[in-house]
């Protein structure tokens with residue numbers, strides 16, 4: 001699905017009745033791939049995802065989804081998403097109301113949960129709210145993945161996940177994009193975005209202040225810091241190594257790429 005935003009503005013009412021501007025003239029065109037959305041706390045990421053999903057109307061500007069399929073939004077707090085009494089019902093509900101026969105819905109839910117490293121057989125009868133925080137997040141992601149949305153919006157999907165679950169989550173995000181979905185992932189985790197994002201959009205006080213190729217932006221540690229963001233570990237390490245006189249060619253963004261760059265700098269393939 002293609003998504004175009006044109007001059008989108010949105011304000012909330014603050015506690016003293018004042019207007020708090022959450023989105024300020026945001027224009028973006030998204031079509032395929034994984035777009036990482038970064039920004040300090042309160043910069044407007046969640047609000048932007050909700051506007052993109054059509055869950056919150058903009059005050060002004062236009063939000064135009066085009067193309068077949070549907071929108072899937074994974075909330076920052078999984079419990080905001082749960083409304084069924086069991087994991088089986090939670091993960092199959094969306095499919096069943098769309099007319100998918102129960103056995104197929106169960107199979108698709110089981111597959112989505114397996115992608116997230118969980119077993120439907122083990123969790124089927126459990127209340128989603130009785131699960132651990134990491135399990136809840138994975139069930140919330142699986143429920144949305146099972147619908148195979150063509151616009152997939154994820155708010156901090158790796159927060160609180162252990163390393164294995166985090167890897168599974170990033171693989172699932174990448175494969176959704178590889179299957180043709182347009183994916184937007186809000187995250188404070190530059191390392192996670194370094195692994196999956198094609199494009200990076202940075203919000204500051206509701207405005208887009210950076211928008212470009214994720215690799216280039218994430219590898220530029222001074223630029224990231226200038227925008228109040230923590231660079232990816234490998235980009236930080238590459239900077240420190242260069243300052244110490246070690247040759248680190250290219251723009252390594254992951255541990256493996258950094259190791260490869262150091263070896264290449266020493267003349268070894």
Ligand SMILES: Nc1ncnc2c1ncn2[C@@H]1O[C@H](COP(=O)(O)OP(=O)(O)OP(=O)(O)O)[C@@H](O)[C@H]1O
Nearest residue numbers: 012013020022039040041042043044045046047048
């Ligand atoms: N329901 C609301 N009522 C009033 N103000 C709100 C509401 N939701 C968000 N805001 C304000 O809008 C601004 C943007 O909030 P938003 O949650 O979109 O930021 P964020 O970048 O997602 O933050 P975080 O990284 O902490 O999740 C903030 O100033 C926030 O206080």
